[in-house]
Amino acid sequence: MVRITDVARRAGVAPSTVSYALSGKRPISAETRRRVEESVRELGYRPLTGTRAAGGGHWPNVLALVAPLRAGVDPRTVMEYAGAVVTAARGHDHDVLLVTRGEGVEGLRRVVESTPANALIVADTEPHDARLPWLRTLDRPSVLIGHPADTTGLTCVDLDFGAAGELCVEHLAGLGHRVVALVGAPPEVYLRDTGDAQRVVRGFTAAAARHGLSSSVLPCPASPAAARAVAERLLRERPALTGVVVHNKAVVKPLIDAFGALGLRVPADLSVAAVGSTSLPVTSVDVPATELGAGAVDLLIRILNGTPVPEATLLPPQLTHRATTAPRTTP
Amino acid sequence: MVRITDVARRAGVAPSTVSYALSGKRPISAETRRRVEESVRELGYRPLTGTRAAGGGHWPNVLALVAPLRAGVDPRTVMEYAGAVVTAARGHDHDVLLVTRGEGVEGLRRVVESTPANALIVADTEPHDARLPWLRTLDRPSVLIGHPADTTGLTCVDLDFGAAGELCVEHLAGLGHRVVALVGAPPEVYLRDTGDAQRVVRGFTAAAARHGLSSSVLPCPASPAAARAVAERLLRERPALTGVVVHNKAVVKPLIDAFGALGLRVPADLSVAAVGSTSLPVTSVDVPATELGAGAVDLLIRILNGTPVPEATLLPPQLTHRATTAPRTTP
DNA sequence: AGGCGAAGTCGAAGCGCTTCGACACTTCCT
DNA sequence: AGGAAGTGTCGAAGCGCTTCGACTTCGCCT
CATH class of the missing domain: 3.40.50.2300 (Response regulator)
Structure with a gap:
């Protein structure tokens, strides 16, 4: 395993210089930066993301997408959610962890609690979803795609x-x-x-x-x-x-x-x-799956930033005119 | 943010004791363990997964699933891969990170290299996939679902x-x-x-x-x-x-x-x-999507364990008899 | 009584990384 | 010439966590 000190030694600089060269948080001369980058490439150095959390850096942002991947739900829609969520999350510098419905709420709980994600998006919720009570008491923020009967203490997006x-x-x-x-x-x-x-x-x-x-x-x-x-x-x-x-x-x-x-x-x-x-x-x-996925991520980011968000966000519908409607023919 | 020292203070023990109580790597008295667990619950402590890698612990296992989530590919099949991969991965104590095809190979490269995953599963590969050369030189192990024209230096599973x-x-x-x-x-x-x-x-x-x-x-x-x-x-x-x-x-x-x-x-x-x-x-x-997904994870785990694996694994086909075949009626 | 091993706990060291403060060197201004 | 204001780099400290070695206690056997 290659550490930052290895890169530093090879480039002939101090570890801190390597850190700065890679993060750009302090000015580094072009020549030094070049040598550092070269060493990184040659050694195949990959910073151990997690340890940044220590040292005051950012914890790598990971959000979990909870989606039933096999049930009777329309796979095309779920896929579209997933794609949209991943794309939107990347835009906010977040990775997406995939969590399928474990065996029952209990299994899901275990999986999610052991998961490094710091926020959840729950797709395909039902009005009286068994997971709702659990989500309300969860210590990590979550956004539901769908519309629970009772939204208090939750955040959700849905088509209006x-x-x-x-x-x-x-x-x-x-x-x-x-x-x-x-x-x-x-x-x-x-x-x-x-x-x-x-x-x-x-x-x-x-x-x-x-x-x-x-x-x-x-x-x-x-x-x-x-x-x-x-x-x-x-x-x-x-x-x-x-x-x-x-x-x-x-x-x-x-x-x-x-x-x-x-x-x-x-x-x-x-x-x-x-x-x-x-x-x-x-x-x-x-159903605007893409917008719903993106909207969910957006809400989540706002929550993580401490911005207050409404419990229910309803997306405006859009009608696509296709071949099955036409002006009434005068009778 | 709650740290291990907070838990320790509340439970009236040393941080190391908390660590041992939670990991079970040394014997801890029932009473102490109880107090630690209680403090964990009350404070909502969640160990910062990443920092375990330092201190000699295990890096949390994450594998990336690279899948085109929106292209012309059959979403049902992709979903089935995804579900199977997640399930199999959980069985091996791995989380699954979702990576959609970034804009071109270049975008994908950037995304994957910045991702904390230590291994890749690439779904829906084509015989002359543009990503193959990149995968061959990647410093992390990968398994393809599909069958490249040239498998040298790669690992793949496919239906036979x-x-x-x-x-x-x-x-x-x-x-x-x-x-x-x-x-x-x-x-x-x-x-x-x-x-x-x-x-x-x-x-x-x-x-x-x-x-x-x-x-x-x-x-x-x-x-x-x-x-x-x-x-x-x-x-x-x-x-x-x-x-x-x-x-x-x-x-x-x-x-x-x-x-x-x-x-x-x-x-x-x-x-x-x-x-x-x-x-x-x-x-x-x-196409046995479930078996392919599970097989891919299996191969990956074996690679990560250092076990040598064949370049191409072909899954035996299974024929399902349905309504469109029947014995020949004597002419 | 004395010794021994196991059980249980602690302090300190160390992981790979970032950040802070300091230092040397250059430029530019007067 | 002499200082002010950058630039670029370094060493050391510190992050939250685990692990190691050492220490205390205790019950048990001679």
């Missing part, structure tokens, strides 16, 4: 799902649609008060009222059969329907297919917009 | 694609098929000698010869149209064909559809097996 619901309605209203429906999550999700789902409903309903649209909301289980049933029911009960917002990833395609089978062409007869990322060419408010 | 090709043929031969074809990668891939592609061809051809099967190989661009053309050509030139192996993810579904359109039912008239993971219910030799 309420605004997303509104945005979809506004988009449809702007296209001239007067009768709209929201096809939402499976019924059981609403019972377990999954914040997102209800926020979308609230935004959707409020915006529809504001624009004087006739609106209805239907939960929908995540199966093609359920999608067909919902489509049929909508056509039966709301024959004037021309705009649909879907907040249920699994059901977007089946639903469009079902409407097609029932004789409604999308978007000619019926406009469909989705809340949440799909891989389909559907007009949608995507 | 040659054996995968053979395995598919054996599977088909076992089902009674006598005339088989391999639909491979786009032609340009073969020109750029992408190792995998050619290894599959070699395995396929050798196994076919060994089993006395009539075989042919066709490259295929990654478009539905190309798939259709290949299907037509196969039927024209090899009317007796009953078994097809596809080593081209993008084309599996289009190809099956094309055969269907030409009047051949899969698997009744034609058996189709794929090399490489698809999300379709197709008989296939999947």
Whole structure:
């Protein structure tokens, strides 16, 4: 193992000079710097990062990204979080340590407590996540991606799902649609008060009222059969329907297919917009994974700097117009 | 910041006693240990991991996982690597640092050299990866997931694609098929000698010869149209064909559809097996991402321990029988 | 009673690194 | 010429931690 004294000896200078030459914290003559750098290269010297913490230097900044890497969660989204977090963290001179969900909260606790990271980003949290109590008492700052039911004592970023619901309605209203429906999550999700789902409903309903649209909301289980049933029911009960917002990833395609089978062409007869990322060419408010990851890092850095931050940060939604929405054809 | 001396003072013992109480490297009375642990808890003491390296202790083990998190690569596979690497690494008491491809090799170099990791796992390498020369001269050990054209001076794990090709043929031969074809990668891939592609061809051809099967190989661009053309050509030139192996993810579904359109039912008239993971219910030799990740960590640990390891480790393929292959119906 | 080994604790030294204060040397200004 | 104001370098001290050797206590065996 090569130490700073080895480099110093080879370059014919004092260890402190090497330190200054490498850190640039004091002026060093060009010639000396050159010799030091050469010695570093030749010996393959790599300062032992940790020992800087002693001697008053900076502790190498490491933040842990806690993400379930294998569960049912959409890997593409998690990857996008991860990429964004790494990039943003590097911008703030932080490294990112990967922590997968250990066996249960207890395992996670052990892993995190033995980890050299001084801050946490927890991706994919649920409204009543079992990790929340633990996070609240953790001695290291953390930022959640997602939106717990109770945010007190926590910091989190999420897409503003309420605004997303509104945005979809506004988009449809702007296209001239007067009768709209929201096809939402499976019924059981609403019972377990999954914040997102209800926020979308609230935004959707409020915006529809504001624009004087006739609106209805239907939960929908995540199966093609359920999608067909919902489509049929909508056509039966709301024959004037021309705009649909879907907040249920699994059901977007089946639903469009079902409407097609029932004789409604999308978007000619019926406009469909989705809340949440799909891989389909559907007009949608995507989950801005990159912005969420970057936002989480940003909040964390602010916390580490001692700046006060709000408990919940909601990112403004952005609607991407794709092939499934169009102006209402005058009836 | 809480130091070991603070804990010691509160527990009424010497700092060294705290150190021993926590590390267990010398016997400490139950009572003293209790008091130390209590003080640790009350003060929220967390030893500054890095400074252990000084004083002769162990440097905290960190390995860097270099993975392109956003490129065109299949995120599901990358995630699976990542998960497996993290799990395996934890088993060997290592943390995993995430490094995304910085801007070009140069950026990557800077990031990695400033990173406290003492070993690297590089996922998704290409046969002539631009990073190879750099990895060869790197002063830290590394293991690649993938198979460089030239492995000298490197360590890598990969699926044994040659054996995968053979395995598919054996599977088909076992089902009674006598005339088989391999639909491979786009032609340009073969020109750029992408190792995998050619290894599959070699395995396929050798196994076919060994089993006395009539075989042919066709490259295929990654478009539905190309798939259709290949299907037509196969039927024209090899009317007796009953078994097809596809080593081209993008084309599996289009190809099956094309055969269907030409009047051949899969698997009744034609058996189709794929090399490489698809999300379709197709008989296939999947890329064992979990095993690859775990294998990479394993190799790395062995290297770090000074055990010599082979340059290339090839994992035996495993064929999963699904709905697209069946015994040949006697003609 | 005396000796011995084990158990338990402490102080001091040392790890690789950074930082502080001091020193020598150069430049530039009057 | 003589000082002030940089420049560039060094030695020593110190960071939080571990480890080593030494010391005290204690129970146990002769």
